[in-house]
Amino acid sequence: MSSLLRKIPARGLALSLFLTLPFAALAAPCSDTGGQYESWKPLMAEEAKAAGVGRRGIEALMATSYSKATIGADRNQKSFKYSLTKFLEIRGAEAIVSQGRKRRAQNPDFYAALERQYGVPAGVLIAIHGMETGFGNFMGDTNVVSAIATLAYDCRRSDFFTPHLIGALKLIDAGAITTQTRGAKHGELGHTQFLPGNALTYGVDGNGDGRVDLTDLVDAMASTANFLRQKGWRPGAGYQEGEPNFAVIKQWNAATVYQQAIALMGARIDG
Incomplete structure (x- = not known):
């Protein structure tokens, strides 16, 4: 697999300030079909320029294509429909916990250092890693810029994905x-599958x-821990449902069963 992310200078993370810009005043119109995508791109390009995107980013936007695969995936998210038991079975929770315990045992100092710095236990980070990419075994096969641009164009969640498109163009x-x-x-x-805007902000x-x-595994785990800490993770507080840090896990994924799975598997890996 080709590299998903080239090296980026740490100072480039300051570009994350774009997330506070008032997009609504400049917003390009969305659509529910791909028919207007090509005419949308130059309008989106003007919005991107106003948000500080440079020439290379604009050229990248103009080179994108409407991703039917992305729309298909977005329209067919089954996780919201599953019971927790079914979801854990489908996602291979037992294998994630088993492998997760081994990974923690093989590198305890690494995870202990992350917990000291960010306050996030190893089990949570490892559960996320296992859930997202099978511990890095599959990080995706879809063109990132076209996928994000398609979701910004699509009316279903345009407001959510437009800042991430700007983030991708700044990357x-x-x-x-x-x-x-x-x-x-x-x-x-x-x-751990960061959206581009989050890569800028929390990487x-x-x-x-x-x-x-x-x-890079070290950067990814540290970035994941930083995301959770910046979202309000309280070191030493619990993270099961009803406990303070479960609200932070909710920031990672919108599906309730996904949130529950992270908490449950994390506890078993930590146990």
Whole structure:
């Protein structure tokens, strides 16, 4: 598999300030079909320019194509319909817990260091890693920029995905990704599947090489821990349903069964 994310200077993370910009005043019109996608792109390009996207990012946007695979995946998300028991079975919870315990035992100092710095227990991070990419075994096969652009264009969740499209285009400007970068069907990147806007905002240099690379396990785990901490994770507090940190797990994925699965598997890995 080709690399999902090239090395990006850590200082480039300051570009995340774009997330606070008032997009509504400039918003390009959305659509429920792909028929207007080509005419939407130049309108979106003007919005992107106003948000600080440079020439390379704009060129990348104009080179995108409407992703039917992404729309199909977005319209067919079954996780919201499953019971917790069914979801755990389908996602291979037992295998994730078993492998997760082994991974923690093989590198205890690494996970202990992350917990000291960010307050997030190993089990939660490992459960997310296992759930998202099978511990890095599959990080996606979809063109990231086209996927994110398609979701920004589509009316279903345009407001949510437009900032992430701007993020992807700024990653292009910074040389962090290319027009060929592959990720998940919704444009997520790396070991734990960060959306581009979140990569800018929460990505950290975990291995100390001065760069953030979400295909690097150390950077990805540190970035995941940082995301949770910045979302309000309370070190030492519980993370099961009804406990303080479960509300933070909700920030990771919108599906209730997904949230429950992370908490349950995390506890078993930590146990």
